[in-house]
Each structure stands twice: as structure tokens, then as C-alpha cells.
Amino acid sequence: MIDEQKVTSEKAVLIGIISQYQDEIQSKEYLDELQFLTETAGGVPVKRFVQKLEKPHPKTFLGTGKLEEVKAYIESHDIGTAIFDDELSPAQMRNIEKVLDCKILDRTNLILDIFAQRAQTSSAKTQVELAQCEYLLPRLTRLWTHLDKQKGGIGMRGPGETEIETDRRIVRDKINILKKKLTTIDKQMAIQRKNRGKMVRVALVGYTNVGKSTLMNAISKSDVFAENKLFATLDTTVRKVVVKNIPFLLSDTVGFIRKLPTQLVESFKSTLDEVREADLLLHVVDISHPNFEDHIASVNTILDEIDSADKPTIMVFNKIDSYTHKRIDEDDLIAEKTKEHYTLEDWEKTWMKKLEVISVFISALSKENLDTLKEITYEEVRKIHIERFPYNNFLYDEYTEE
Incomplete structure (x- = not known):
């Protein structure tokens, strides 16, 4: 209540x-x-x-x-x-x-407002402003409802429509300016991605507030802003990470949400390009949330919309130390157990481990089982790296033998 x-x-x-x-x-x-x-x-x-x-x-x-x-x-x-x-x-x-x-x-309006609060860089601010303008354009008439209360008569014919059309023209011009600005930003970001060379790219994806930024900090040992609020991260952050002998690029992207406004999906194209161009996805899931299965489905839907559903993926079930809901098979975890008694062995017996993609259970905050995630990520990145640089195979063999 x-x-x-x-x-x-x-x-x-x-x-x-x-x-x-x-x-x-x-x-x-x-x-x-x-x-x-x-x-x-x-x-x-x-x-x-x-x-x-x-x-x-x-x-x-x-x-x-x-x-x-x-x-x-x-x-x-x-x-x-x-x-x-x-x-x-x-x-x-x-x-x-x-x-x-x-x-x-x-x-939609509420989400756009949050995005406007969260935007920090010029890129994010431009993307949010474009989405807001596209949302506002068909709704401009509501700004002039005070004219409806005025009686018709001499001098009262047409000013409302004139005001509305003027505003529409202003907003359309603003949209064109923002689109041109975003085109320039997209080109700059594309050049940045190109300048990173052929390093393997790993992208963190997932529902909003599942702990992607916390995981980013844990893996890359960086200081990305993380907060227990929706859409704490809007701007894509990219860090170079080295696990064992292989370097790769790790990016933290904007969180997804159910009923994500179409205006945002389109305006955040450059941000989502980090996902589109990734070689490997780490799909982070807040397993402590009672509706985490729905969150998985929502993220997969958006990944499908941006043609990224078929990418190699590791399912990262996060916040195992915060689990409080009985959402898994009754045969898997005994009902009398409390969250303090759930072990990694318990999680390994659940249906989540039987998915077609690789699954791992961690706590990004307490770093529980983080080494396993790093090892699994290393093996997947290594496969991609070997395909991309086959002449370096002997280096990996030597390293493994050592």
C-alpha cells in the first residue's frame, strides 16, 4: 500500500x-x-x-x-x-x-522527464531533447486549452490555431536541428569506435537498475556512477579491460524498461550502436526482483528490435545475496531455506542454469563468484579473439601451458 x-x-x-x-x-x-x-x-x-x-x-x-x-x-x-x-x-x-x-x-512523458534529469553529456542531452520534441509535437494543442474557455466573436477567430501552427513550426525546426546535431555526434562516435581498433567488444545489457554499472566497476576497476534509481546511467561508458592475457573493451549501456518509448529507442540510436556492434553481450539480470523473468523477456524484445538478439550472450544473474522471493522451482530450493542459506550449488540446480546460453550467478556488490564470471568471459572473448587473430594462437597455447 x-x-x-x-x-x-x-x-x-x-x-x-x-x-x-x-x-x-x-x-x-x-x-x-x-x-x-x-x-x-x-x-x-x-x-x-x-x-x-x-x-x-x-x-x-x-x-x-x-x-x-x-x-x-x-x-x-x-x-x-x-x-x-x-x-x-x-x-x-x-x-x-x-x-x-x-x-x-x-x-512515456515520465520516462522522458527522468532521462532529461539524468542526461549529462552533450550527446545524451541532445538525444533526450529530440525525443521530447517528437513526443511534444502532436500534443501541442494541450498547451492552448485556455483558448477553449474563451467565447467566440469579434477578434476571437483563429488566434489559437495561429499560435499552435507557429509552435508546431518552431518544434519541427528544432527537431531538424537536433537530428542534424545527432548525425554529427553519431559520426564522431562511429569514428571513436573505429579508432578502438579490432579489439573484442563486450556490452553490458539489461533492464534498468539491475546492477550493470556496479558490475562495470567491479570488472574494469573503474568508477562509473551507480545508484539505486532507474536510468542512473544514460551515457555509454567504455573501458579497456584485461583478463589474463587478453584485452577487450567493456561498455555499460542505458538500461531497458517495459513500454520503452519508441522516441527514445530511435533517438538513442548511437548509444544502442554499442550493443549492435558488440561481439559479446553480458545480459545482467536482477535475480532478487520478483518479475525478473519479465525483465529478461523485455530486454530480449528490444535486442530483437535492434537486430542484436542472435549475438553470443552470457546470462549474468546478479544480486544473489539479495534474493528474497520464491520464484524458482520448488524442487530446486527447499522452501525452509532463507536467502542466507542459498549456495552457488543451489543456484546451479535451477532452470536458469539449463538455458541454451551460458549462465552464471554473482553479486556484483559483494563480488561473490565474480572470478567465475571473469573466467567465463575470458573464455568467450578468447574464442572471438582467436578467430579474429588466428596467427596469435600459439600465444594462448603457451599461456595456458604455463
């Missing part, structure tokens, strides 16, 4: 639906994630509203009665923001705003 105590930060209500596309369990999971997104953005969720609908209402997302219930709560509790778990159409946003008379955000 969300604590409804009085708060001084921006208070918000969260709104979702149970539909033919997502059942009650999934709806709760999505709203849990929306709550985390809201908190990451600096808001304070105080209540959830959920309605069972076959599909979202085309005009107001929720039914009329439910929307009135939300309105009554917002007015009586001085709520300034209503956040919807799905992307709203421009028409839905206008209609809802007229009823609730408060700030209306949808999941």
Missing part, C-alpha cells in the same frame, strides 16, 4: 487498467514500476486507481465514473499530478486534463 501521509513534495496519483492485454498481476507489477519511476523523478505517489476495462477508453482512457472518482480524490487531497501507466493519445490527454484540471503525465 502507498503511504497517504501528508508530504511536501509533488504529490501524484497513479492510474492503470486491468485489460485483455494485462491481467491483475501484471497491472500491479506495472504500477509498482510506475511508482518507482515517479519516485525517481522526484514525485511522491499517494494513491493508485485501477479499473477493469476490455481496453482503454478511446477518449478518456478510464470510464466516466472512474475518472470522476479520481477527480474527487484529487480535489479533496490537493493533488497536483495524475500519472497514467500507458502512453496517452493527444486527444485522451486533452480530454482528461479538462476533467481533472491538473497536470497529466503518461508513462
